[in-house]
Structure formats: C-alpha cells, structure tokens
Amino acid sequence: MSHSQTPLSPLRRSRSAAGERLEILDQTLLPWRKEWRPLTTLADAEHAILTMQVRGAPLIGVIAAYGVALGLQEHDDDAGVLNAISARLAATRPTAVNLGWALTRVCEHLRALPELTGQQRINAAWREADAIAAEDADNNGAIGAHGLKLLQAIRNSHPDRPLQLMTHCNAGWLATAGHGTALAPIYAAHQAGLPVHVWVSETRPRNQGLLTAWELMEAGVPHTLMTDNAAGLLILQGRVDALIVGADRIAANGDVANKVGTCLKALAAAHQCLPFYVAAPSSTLDFNAASGNDIPIETRSADELRFVAGVDRQHQASRLRQIDEGHSVYNPGFDITPAALVTAIITEHGVIPAREPALARLLRAQVSEDR
Numbered sequence: 001m002s003h004s005q006t007p008l009s010p011l012r013r014s015r016s017a018a019g020e021r022l023e024i025l026d027q028t029l030l031p032w033r034k035e036w037r038p039l040t041t042l043a044d045a046e047h048a049i050l051t052m053q054v055r056g057a058p059l060i061g062v063i064a065a066y067g068v069a070l071g072l073q074e075h076d077d078d079a080g081v082l083n084a085i086s087a088r089l090a091a092t093r094p095t096a097v098n099l100g101w102a103l104t105r106v107c108e109h110l111r112a113l114p115e116l117t118g119q120q121r122i123n124a125a126w127r128e129a130d131a132i133a134a135e136d137a138d139n140n141g142a143i144g145a146h147g148l149k150l151l152q153a154i155r156n157s158h159p160d161r162p163l164q165l166m167t168h169c170n171a172g173w174l175a176t177a178g179h180g181t182a183l184a185p186i187y188a189a190h191q192a193g194l195p196v197h198v199w200v201s202e203t204r205p206r207n208q209g210l211l212t213a214w215e216l217m218e219a220g221v222p223h224t225l226m227t228d229n230a231a232g233l234l235i236l237q238g239r240v241d242a243l244i245v246g247a248d249r250i251a252a253n254g255d256v257a258n259k260v261g262t263c264l265k266a267l268a269a270a271h272q273c274l275p276f277y278v279a280a281p282s283s284t285l286d287f288n289a290a291s292g293n294d295i296p297i298e299t300r301s302a303d304e305l306r307f308v309a310g311v312d313r314q315h316q317a318s319r320l321r322q323i324d325e326g327h328s329v330y331n332p333g334f335d336i337t338p339a340a341l342v343t344a345i346i347t348e349h350g351v352i353p354a355r356e357p358a359l360a361r362l363l364r365a366q367v368s369e370d371r
Helices: 042-050 057-074 081-090 097-111 118-156 183-191 209-219 228-236 262-271 356-370
Strands: 011-016 019-025 036-039 163-167 196-201 223-226 242-245 249-251 256-259 276-279 307-311 317-321 334-337 344-347 350-352
Touching (some): 011 057, 011 118, 036 042, 118 163, 118 183, 118 350, 163 183, 228 262, 242 262, 256 262, 262 276
Parallel strands (some): 242 276
Antiparallel strands (some): 019 036
C-alpha cells in the first residue's frame, strides 16, 4: 500500500439529509465476521472504546474526537457540557495518549469559536474530528514511506532471501484511520515488491495478533502466526531480521508503552543485536510523562483470562471457560519497553532516536508547524 493510495480504514463517514453518520468495523467480531456498526450517541462511542470494538491508540483518539460531536448532538449547548463529554470519553482507556490528545484538540478548537452555537457548534466538532482522521491516515502513510527505507537497507544485507520481520499486537489499518503504524512499512515494502515474511504473535489474551494475520492475509503478505512465547526461540535461532511494533504512549525519555509482551521481544532483540523499531505518529508522544514510570498501565478484566473467545462448529461467537473464579488473575494491558532497547522511532517526520533530545526537537518542530 503506497502513501498515495486511498488507505483502508476501520471507520466510514457519510453525510445525508438526515445528518452526519459514523460507522465502525466491529473488531470484537474479527477475524470470524466482518460487521459495520453505527455510532449514533456518546454512549455508543464510549462502549466502542471500552469493549475494544475499536482499538489501537490512533483509532481510539479518532473515535473519541467523533464522540465529542456525537455528545454535542444529544445535549443542550451550555458551558459545562463539553467538559462533561470529554471527561466521560477520557475515562475509557487510560494508557493510549492519543485519546487525551484528540479530546484536547477538539475541545480547544470549539472553545476558540465562542460565536458558534447550536448546530454550527456541532458541525464544527464533526469537521475537526474529520480533520483528525484524515491527518492520522496521512501521517501513517508517511510512517510507511520512512519505514520502507529502513527495511530496504536491511534487505540489502541479505538479498538472497525474504526479509524476516516480527511484530506484536495489531498496529495495522484496523488500529488507525488508515495505513497502520507498525504495518505501514510492511505494506509499503510489499507494494514495492520487496519480499517480506512476517512473524505474527497471538498477543493473548485479546489475541490482537489474529487481526494482524487477517490483515496480512487480505493484503497477500506472507506471514506465520506464532504463539507469543515462541518469539525468543525464533530470535535466538536467527530467523528474524528486525522487529517493528506500534505504541500507545511514548514518554519524553523514549520509554514506550505498548501491548503487554512487547518488552520481552525487545529484550530478546537486544541480546541478538537486532533492530527494534517503534512506529507511531507524533501524537503518541507524551512530554508530560518524563519516563515510562509516569505512564498509567491499564489493568483489564480478569475474565479475559478466565474465558477463551472463538466460534463454535456453527461459526457462532462463543466463550469457553478455562479457569474458575477462585484463581487470582493479573491482566495488565500494556508494558513498558525502556528507551535503551528501542533502536529508533518511526514517525511521520522521519526516523528519530528514542532519546529525549531528539524527541524534544520533534516537539519544537511540531510547535513551529502549528504556528
């Protein structure tokens, strides 16, 4: 998928005489069933984020932005409504910084337009959410282009075989408004004719790796689904050339919060001196978090471990209990990979060292662009 192509997206926007319309691809049903669901209320947007009908830091931010517009459609336009809507959405997922970033952007945009009231204010919220979605897709396309150069350089060191890549969780177009983050360079490489093979970990207990496998199959990219715990074996056997993952939040010092299990892969990669890349838009950087110690780690429901989700013989969604309620369960959604284990961060602005001075320069560049 090239940067210039219209990217695939897990959301659909339309306008009609009846008003604005937003639909999402329900990711809790994938890879077994592809179903689009309308979001018509603030509660719908909250539910979609909380239950992971939408997931991935960039997409969570986009849906939160649309959630503001949906909330304004339901409530009288008074001074406290915007804050209340933002607070409800901000409470849904604590780790993904794009959530707060998008909410702040939409709210600041609306507060800068005090002359707008009623439907004008609602329309302005929809337009800003549309702009956030479009910018995310464009930024992710740029990530793909920058990452492609890295993959081409690695491929040049062994041109006799396909490039062997490993990823964790799902950071493809399903997790963004288009292109993906970690998968964007892989799609770009495939589109450019670069032979690649991707090792895809399950990412239990939510099994987001199944979404990556689904995406790659749809795109015709060679891949192999593996158990999470096979990563170290493959890396130590020399069957991996580079690792590339997404991020839910990056601290000012370069520490990275991503789906739990990421740090283990980074440790194995460092032992073998393999490149470990993090692909993320600059909106994922949180300069209010000095280090990974300041990033909140979401603890998810114990039932995600107590039950296994799938489909039965009739291809109906089903859950199977694998452990009873008497067992203590620990289910963190994320872990922290220290900056020292990260080779570089691939952003829409280019490839940047995971170090505080480089990230600070990126922040200054962003501020200059915004002005």
